[in-house]
Amino acid sequence: MIFKYLFYLLIFPGFLFVSVFGMIVGWVDRKVSARVQFRVGPPFFQNFYDIFKLWGKEVILVKNSPYFIFVIAPIIAFASVLITSTLVGTAFFFNLGIGGDLIFIIYLMIIYSVALILGASSTGNIYSSIGAGREMKLLLSDELAFILVILVPIIHAGYKIDLIQILDYQQVNGMIIGSASGIIAFIVGIICLQAKMAMVPFDIPEAETEIIEGTLIEYSGPLLAFWKLSHFMMYVFMPLLLVILFWGGISFASIGSIIAGVLKYLLIVVIMILIKNTNPRVRIDTAIIFFWKYASPLALIAVILAILGA
Amino acid sequence: MSKCRIPLGPFHPLLEEAEFFNIKVEGEKVVDIEMETGWMHRGHEKISETRTFTQSIFLVERICGICSTSHPFACVNAIEDIDNVEIPERAKYIRVLIGELERIHSHLLWVGLAGHFIGYDTLWMWAWKYREPILQLSEKITGNRNHYAMMRVGGVGRDFDNSLIPEINPVLDMLEKKMVMLAGAVNDDPVLKSRLKGVGILTKEDAINYCANGPTARASGYDIDVRRDDPTAYEVVDVKVIVTQNGDVFDKAVVRVLEIIESCHIIKQCLKAFEKVQGPIINKVKEISPGEGIGRYEAPRGEVFHYIRSDGTNRPVRHKVRAPSFSNIPTYKASCIGIPLADALITLASVDPCYCCTERSLKVFDTKGRRLEESLLKLSREKTKKIRKNFYADGVSPLERIFEL
Numbered sequence: 230m231i232f233k234y235l236f237y238l239l240i241f242p243g244f245l246f247v248s249v250f251g252m253i254v255g256w257v258d259r260k261v262s263a264r265v266q267f268r269v270g271p272p273f274f275q276n277f278y279d280i281f282k283l284w285g286k287e288v289i290l291v292k293n294s295p296y297f298i299f300v301i302a303p304i305i306a307f308a309s310v311l312i313t314s315t316l317v318g319t320a321f322f323f324n325l326g327i328g329g330d331l332i333f334i335i336y337l338m339i340i341y342s343v344a345l346i347l348g349a350s351s352t353g354n355i356y357s358s359i360g361a362g363r364e365m366k367l368l369l370s371d372e373l374a375f376i377l378v379i380l381v382p383i384i385h386a387g388y389k390i391d392l393i394q395i396l397d398y399q400q401v402n403g404m405i406i407g408s409a410s411g412i413i414a415f416i417v418g419i420i421c422l423q424a425k426m427a428m429v430p431f432d433i434p435e436a437e438t439e440i441i442e443g444t445l446i447e448y449s450g451p452l453l454a455f456w457k458l459s460h461f462m463m464y465v466f467m468p469l470l471l472v473i474l475f476w477g478g479i480s481f482a483s484i485g486s487i488i489a490g491v492l493k494y495l496l497i498v499v500i501m502i503l504i505k506n507t508n509p510r511v512r513i514d515t516a517i518i519f520f521w522k523y524a525s526p527l528a529l530i531a532v533i534l535a536i537l538g539a
Numbered sequence: 540m541s542k543c544r545i546p547l548g549p550f551h552p553l554l555e556e557a558e559f560f561n562i563k564v565e566g567e568k569v570v571d572i573e574m575e576t577g578w579m580h581r582g583h584e585k586i587s588e589t590r591t592f593t594q595s596i597f598l599v600e601r602i603c604g605i606c607s608t609s610h611p612f613a614c615v616n617a618i619e620d621i622d623n624v625e626i627p628e629r630a631k632y633i634r635v636l637i638g639e640l641e642r643i644h645s646h647l648l649w650v651g652l653a654g655h656f657i658g659y660d661t662l663w664m665w666a667w668k669y670r671e672p673i674l675q676l677s678e679k680i681t682g683n684r685n686h687y688a689m690m691r692v693g694g695v696g697r698d699f700d701n702s703l704i705p706e707i708n709p710v711l712d713m714l715e716k717k718m719v720m721l722a723g724a725v726n727d728d729p730v731l732k733s734r735l736k737g738v739g740i741l742t743k744e745d746a747i748n749y750c751a752n753g754p755t756a757r758a759s760g761y762d763i764d765v766r767r768d769d770p771t772a773y774e775v776v777d778v779k780v781i782v783t784q785n786g787d788v789f790d791k792a793v794v795r796v797l798e799i800i801e802s803c804h805i806i807k808q809c810l811k812a813f814e815k816v817q818g819p820i821i822n823k824v825k826e827i828s829p830g831e832g833i834g835r836y837e838a839p840r841g842e843v844f845h846y847i848r849s850d851g852t853n854r855p856v857r858h859k860v861r862a863p864s865f866s867n868i869p870t871y872k873a874s875c876i877g878i879p880l881a882d883a884l885i886t887l888a889s890v891d892p893c894y895c896c897t898e899r900s901l902k903v904f905d906t907k908g909r910r911l912e913e914s915l916l917k918l919s920r921e922k923t924k925k926i927r928k929n930f931y932a933d934g935v936s937p938l939e940r941i942f943e944l
Contacts, residue, residue: 355545429659437552439553514567
């Protein structure tokens with residue numbers, strides 16, 4: 230039994246699968262972006278080279294700063310991302326729940342952001358402090374919309390907070406995205422993912438030309454590799470979560486249904502990449518206004534529609 | 540809210556060159572901004588006094604890599620002003636052609652960089668994609684993608700090949716179409732508009748008070764353009780000066796995009812003229828008489844000013860350069876205070892500052908005659924001494940010992 234869980238956590242769909250697949254999707258992101266911008270783009274193994282090279286580099290610590298928080302933050306963030314991706318992955322591939330539900334997943338995703346804020350603010354660097362402040366504001370702005378989005382499938386499935394039960398509900402009653410509330414929540418959800426993954430237009434915490442990678446500026450070597458790897462792993466489980474919640478997951482009944490499941494995932498990834506490449510970075514106040522004035526009320530409307538049964 | 544200081548530079552992704560801005564912020568709001576120059580000073584004015592007039596033209600071409608023909612243009616204007624040299628008509632058209640090609644590629648470079656600064660990398664790459672054909676045209680016409688080396692006292696150094704006209708026209712048509720498309724796309728994009736519109740406003744009053752020039756002034760409704768006001772070669776073509784009224788970053792972008800289209804029109808006028816106007820391209824100037832002359836030229840960033848004094852020898856006695864960014868950069872004081880940091884950075888970039896043009900020798904003395912800033916030379920000497928102490932037992936290197944003996 231314990232070996233089975235370890236297999237889930239470390240090999241499939243946990244660490245090994247998600248990190249390797251995440252780096253491949255990260256390459257897709259870079260390649261598609263490059264083609265949109267008339268560039269050639271990196272070779273297939275570029276992300277692997279980057280991560281392995283970072284592992285071999287030395288870690289530079291900031292003098293007179295709390296080392297402990299600085300070092301532990303990326304590891305906590307990585308662990309939370311790893312557990313989230315295992316939970317999402319087992320539900321997606323094996324239709325199995327291993328004791329986690331949506332509240333647990335929401336908590337783990339917040340832990341990632343909190344670890345990022347702690348790690349960045351522990352250094353005392355002015356750029357990373359600004360980055361941490363911006364990350365905090367971004368977290369406060371997108372969290373409400375994201376929770377409201379997640380509420381929609383929960384209400385549809387009869388107030389069940391387990392991923393498996395939401396999947397079961399969709400197998401019987403059709404996909405949630407087919408309903409009016411589902412499609413609204415799905416669109417807001419993609420925008421929330423963009424903010425959670427700190428991709429343009431919401432890459433405000435690490436704006437390169439303003440605050441020089443902000444939150445990550447003092448990180449180097451294996452610690453930076455942890456952050457990068459966590460980010461690559463988000464490419465995998467964030468879109469998968471949306472597929473599970475709104476689009477009925479994947480079925481391994483026939484080759485056609487497997488391809489359909491993969492295409493659903495890829496479509497979300499491509500939409501995210503296109504949003505990233507056709508928008509400038511917004512200001513942090515614009516982002517807060519956007520989420521609190523437009524995205525969250527829209528998600529609330531979806532929730533009300535879901536309660537009314539639409 | 541507590542104040543804190545954000546050092547921007549000397550090396551920062553926002554700045555292509557070494558420059559130091561000291562930004563004081565409260566939270567995200569900028570409350571004060573200071574600038575320090577002196578990181579790029581190369582002593583061109585002093586070197587120029589040791590070169591002949593013709594060599595000086597090539598020297599000042601190296602002041603800036605982007606507006607590389609504007610400094611020679613102003614320099615030859617200044618030298619010609621000493622003796623009132625007339626230049627042949629065909630040379631005037633060639634000068635205008637080179638100047639406008641340079642304006643197009645410089646403005647496109649800024650559009651791309653501005654896109655990069657607001658995190659819009661796609662705009663960056665697209666703008667630079669359209670810049671490439673212009674650089675290739677420059678190479679076909681002058682032999683170089685940049686640093687054209689065309690200007691001479693009394694004319695230009697190389698004739699324009701009339702057989703190139705059919706190649707240039709389609710490129711200009713393509714560019715004009717793409718710029719109209721770009722202007723439309725910028726106008727329609729709500730996210731881009733929210734990022735640029737009403738940001739970093741420089742009022743007309745401030746523009747006049749800070750002596751702003753070039754697109755920075757014209758975006759604020761200050762109608763100033765050397766090409767029209769004091770032409771030395773541009774009297775042969777029609778120049779329409781683009782002026783907008785709001786003075787924000789959005790208008791500065793619009794002015795530049797419209798100027799690219801206007802430059803295309805000017806180049807087309809030149810191309811038409813080349814078929815009719817034949818003849819010499821240079822009036823040979825044997826010697827420069829004693830006297831002084833000034834040369835002005837509208838560079839892509841504003842007015843370049845060169846002052847040259849001659850004592851009848853073949854070298855300038857004094858060569859003074861004033862680049863447009865020198866008066867454009869301090870407009871930050873008027874436009875950046877009180878706006879969020881993210882906006883302040885694009886406002887800093889919106890005047891298209893060119894630091895290597897700006898950096899002339901700058902010394903600040905207090906009333907008692909003491910130099911206020913620490914000399915870089917002094918600092919580097921101290922550092923070298925410190926390093927030596929660690930390396931050699933008595934602090935003297937073997938090489939020094941040989942020279943002392």
